[in-house]
Amino acid sequence: MQGSSSWNNLKLRMSYGVMGNDGVSNFDYLTGYNISSGFYLFNGQPYPIISSAGLANRLISWETMKIANIGLDGTLWDGGLGFELDVFYRLREDILALPDSDIPFHFGASLPRTNLNSRDNRGFDLMLKHKGKIGNLSYSINPMVSYSRGKFVKWEENILPTVGVDEATALANAEYNRRYVLTGNWDDRQWGYETNGFFTKQADIDNHPVDIDGAGNATMIVGNLIKVDQNGDNLIDWRDQVVIGQGGLPKWNYSTNMSFKLKNWSLDMLWQGATGYSITFGGSSGPWSHSGHQSVAKVFAFENRSTLAANGDIDILRKFPPVFTTGGAPEIDNTASDFNRVDAMYVRLKTINLAYNLNKSFTDRLGLDSVQLYVAASNILTFDNLGVYSGFYDPEIVSGTAGGGVDRAYPNNKTVTTGIRIGF
Numbered sequence: 188m189q190g191s192s193s194w195n196n197l198k199l200r201m202s203y204g205v206m207g208n209d210g211v212s213n214f215d216y217l218t219g220y221n222i223s224s225g226f227y228l229f230n231g232q233p234y235p236i237i238s239s240a241g242l243a244n245r246l247i248s249w250e251t252m253k254i255a256n257i258g259l260d261g262t263l264w265d266g267g268l269g270f271e272l273d274v275f276y277r278l279r280e281d282i283l284a285l286p287d288s289d290i291p292f293h294f295g296a297s298l299p300r301t302n303l304n305s306r307d308n309r310g311f312d313l314m315l316k317h318k319g320k321i322g323n324l325s326y327s328i329n330p331m332v333s334y335s336r337g338k339f340v341k342w343e344e345n346i347l348p349t350v351g352v353d354e355a356t357a358l359a360n361a362e363y364n365r366r367y368v369l370t371g372n373w374d375d376r377q378w379g380y381e382t383n384g385f386f387t388k389q390a391d392i393d394n395h396p397v398d399i400d401g402a403g404n405a406t407m408i409v410g411n412l413i414k415v416d417q418n419g420d421n422l423i424d425w426r427d428q429v430v431i432g433q434g435g436l437p438k439w440n441y442s443t444n445m446s447f448k449l450k451n452w453s454l455d456m457l458w459q460g461a462t463g464y465s466i467t468f469g470g471s472s473g474p475w476s477h478s479g480h481q482s483v484a485k486v487f488a489f490e491n492r493s494t495l496a497a498n499g500d501i502d503i504l505r506k507f508p509p510v511f512t513t514g515g516a517p518e519i520d521n522t523a524s525d526f527n528r529v530d531a532m533y534v535r536l537k538t539i540n541l542a543y544n545l546n547k548s549f550t551d552r553l554g555l556d557s558v559q560l561y562v563a564a565s566n567i568l569t570f571d572n573l574g575v576y577s578g579f580y581d582p583e584i585v586s587g588t589a590g591g592g593v594d595r596a597y598p599n600n601k602t603v604t605t606g607i608r609i610g611f
């Protein structure tokens with residue numbers, strides 16, 4: 188970079204590739220017969236069952252994957268600032284699927300798998316490096332952030348027509364498409380009901396204008412969630428489901444390394460976090476479950492549960508409904524809703540290390556090369572948006588599970604260690 192004193196280097200990287208993915212089953216291009224594990228009886232003798240493998244697709248091919256990547260690296264001010272940026276787009280096409288076309292049932296053969304579907308992923312990674320000096324304090328900070336999210340580009344599925352049909356059908360079809368069509372949508376949408384608290388009095392259930400259970404609320408009891416009627420038809424059904432979260436794997440990951448040195452002292456920290464994922468508070472460790480096997484949340488469930496008065500209404504209102512049983516079994520309102528699925532975010536002080544190095548003149552007198560006293564800790568500080576669940580569940584652990592469930596997930600240990608490092 189001539190004529191510029193601040194730039195040390197700047198590099199542009201670009202790549203594009205097309206690959207085949209052969210992770211598909213063999214001989215799909217041939218028709219034939221399969222020998223089943225069962226038998227049929229003929230004249231009292233068992234014979235193995237042979238069945239048609241169905242129609243073959245002679246034009247079947249591998250899945251193709253196109254990857255485009257653009258990167259930009261740079262260093263400024265003699266290493267005072269450095270960055271690496273990578274942006275990518277990945278398109279998977281010709282993913283094999285069974286056609287969902289309208290063939291009559293009496294067609295009599297299964298259709299072959301065909302190269303129909305495509306989905307994509309886009310994202311970026313950014314890394315920054317900064318080091319500097321203020322008086323006697325020297326420091327370095329290296330933050331990074333990455334993002335990735337995928338869409339169904341084209342998916343073999345039933346998309347109902349909204350033109351060329353009468354108005355009522357068009358509206359109904361649009362409603363179905365909104366809820367069920369994948370094509371063109373993010374691949375991690377989590378559907379469920381928006382809720383507005385739970386019933387605290389029987390009188391509120393009796394006067395509730397919206398039919399939640401499809402039975403005029405006859406089965407609803409104090410403690411049941413109040414689901415929001417999105418389309419205003421006074422009935423709760425699948426049409427009232429909305430996107431309440433993303434999948435269990437974080438779309439955003441970020442972290443920062445920090446290092447400070449002042450005279451004999453040094454401080455190192457790693458902050459780390461994630462967002463763009465949801466956590467489902469259900470399963471056997473969920474706050475709803477009361478069948479005796481919560482490994483994480485017993486205290487949590489106890490402390491946050493409302494209690495019932497003798498008349499059946501809630502007398503002490505807390506964050507969660509009271510325990511109720513139906514036919515002797517504990518009842519759990521586990522329907523997917525924004526009450527038990529949280530769109531999560533966290534920032535955590537993953538590690539911190541504070542050290543003091545004894546003066547060289549002092550260690551020399553002891554005949555030692557170096558002496559360092561240190562205190563180190565991990566996972567001691569976490570900020571998250573889990574609301575009432577905060578502190579009882581580990582947002583980092585549950586972010587690693589595909590469904591985002593908290594089922595018996597064991598939290599990260601907090602550790603604090605201290606010691607002396609001696610160099611001879």
Ligand SMILES: [Ca+2]
Pocket residue numbers: 416417418419420421422423424426427
């Ligand atoms: Ca409704």
